[in-house]
Amino acid sequence: AQSVTQLDSHVSVSEGTPVLLRCNYSSSYSPSLFWYVQHPNKGLQLLLKYTSAATLVKGINGFEAEFKKSETSFHLTKPSAHMSDAAEYFCVVSEMDSSYKLIFGSGTRLLVRP
Amino acid sequence: GAVVSQHPSWVICKSGTSVKIECRSLDFQATTMFWYRQFPKQSLMLMATSNEGSKATYEQGVEKDKFLINHASLTLSTLTVTSAHPEDSSFYICSAKEWGGSYNEQFFGPGTRLTVL
Numbered sequence: 073a074q075s076v077t078q079l080d081s082h083v084s085v086s087e088g089t090p091v092l093l094r095c096n097y098s099s100s101y102s103p104s105l106f107w108y109v110q111h112p113n114k115g116l117q118l119l120l121k122y123t124s125a126a127t128l129v130k131g132i133n134g135f136e137a138e139f140k141k142s143e144t145s146f147h148l149t150k151p152s153a154h155m156s157d158a159a160e161y162f163c164v165v166s167e168m169d170s171s172y173k174l175i176f177g178s179g180t181r182l183l184v185r186p
Numbered sequence: 187g188a189v190v191s192q193h194p195s196w197v198i199c200k201s202g203t204s205v206k207i208e209c210r211s212l213d214f215q216a217t218t219m220f221w222y223r224q225f226p227k228q229s230l231m232l233m234a235t236s237n238e239g240s241k242a243t244y245e246q247g248v249e250k251d252k253f254l255i256n257h258a259s260l261t262l263s264t265l266t267v268t269s270a271h272p273e274d275s276s277f278y279i280c281s282a283k284e285w286g287g288s289y290n291e292q293f294f295g296p297g298t299r300l301t302v303l
Contacts, residue, residue, distance in 0.1 A: 108294075115190075115279065115296035116230075162229065171243075172218055172283055174292060176229045 074099045074165040076146075078177035086185045091135075091150040093180045095163030098144065104166040105146045106174070107137055111159045119161075122146060133157070158184045189213055190282050192295035199270055200303055206266045207298045209280030215260035216282035220292060221253075224277040236263050260285065270302045 079094040097103055107119040120131025127139040137148045146163060163177040189212040199205050209219055218237050222230040234255050236242040242255035252274075254266040263282075267274055277299050281292040 113297075113299070116281075116294040118291075121291070171235065172292070173220075173232060173235065174281075176231075178229045 074103055074167055074175050076105075076163045076165045076175060076177040078161075078163050078180050080180050081178065082181045082183065084183040084185060085153045087155055088152050091148070091153045091157065091182065093148040093161050093163075093182065095146045095148065095177060096144050097146060097163075097165050099165065102141070105137075105139065106164040106166070107131065107135070107146075107148050108162045108164060109159050110162065110179075116162070119148070153182075153184050155184050155186065158182055188284065188293045190216075190280065190293045190295040192278075192280055192298050194298060195296065196299040196301075198301045198303065201271050202269055204266055204268045205270055205300060206264055207278055207280075207300075209263045209265070209282070209295055211261045211282045211284075211293070214282075214293075215285045216263075217260065217285040218283040219257055219263040220281045220283075221255060221263075221265050222279045222281070224279060224297075226277075230279060233265075267300065270300070272302045275300055275302045 075098045077096045102124050105122045108116040110116050119135050120129045122129045122139045130136045135150045161180045165175050167173040191210045193208045221233045224230045232245050233248045234242045234244045236255045236257035238257050238260050244250045257263040277297050279297040281294045283292050
């Protein structure tokens with residue numbers, strides 16, 4: 073079975089500084105990986121997804137993530153944090169069978185200091 | 187495109203009553219819909235997978251008689267929490283997979299916050 077581990081429950085950065093949210097996955101095959109963002113009391117928004125094409129994936133709002141098979145990682149980065157980036161971020165892996173299930177990480181809360 | 191709505195967005199009910207939550211795909215047909223619950227400051231946990239016209243598949247530990255799921259059309263799935271109790275209070279989120287779409291992409295609704303008094 074697939075799984076993801078988000079290494080930090082909370083990350084705090086100053087506005088204008090880089091963001092790094094870490095995610096490691098466990099998979100027997102080349103997985104499909106996603107990053108979703110959830111603002112308070114709001115639904116989930118897809119930031120980006122990796123589906124075995126380019127290993128560096130660019131998403132919305134300046135976020136990107138790099139798939140590193142040797143490290144089984146899919147870390148999310150952004151060069152410069154904005155106050156509006158403060159939210160909960162989920163790393164997600166898709167099951168490789170026909171169930172289409174998504175397996176969510178535990179989430180990382182990003183705090184942005186002015 | 188690919189918008190999923192949920193109704194209601196929040197509901198408060200008395201213990202022992204039943205509550206129905208609707209999940210609709212507004213601009214696409216969804217062969218498969220998923221129901222998740224999310225407790226405060228926690229991640230999403232998949233409750234069940236519903237396929238149009240067939241019985242839902244429940245995850246281990248989820249009571250199918252308590253959480254009734256119906257997926258009667260390609261644009262609507264409903265979750266009914268029967269005989270709700272305070273421990274059922276949670277944020278319920280649905281997602282939908284588009285018929286013919288990317289095999290593993292799901293579109294999420296905004297969620298329904300259920301509070302059971």
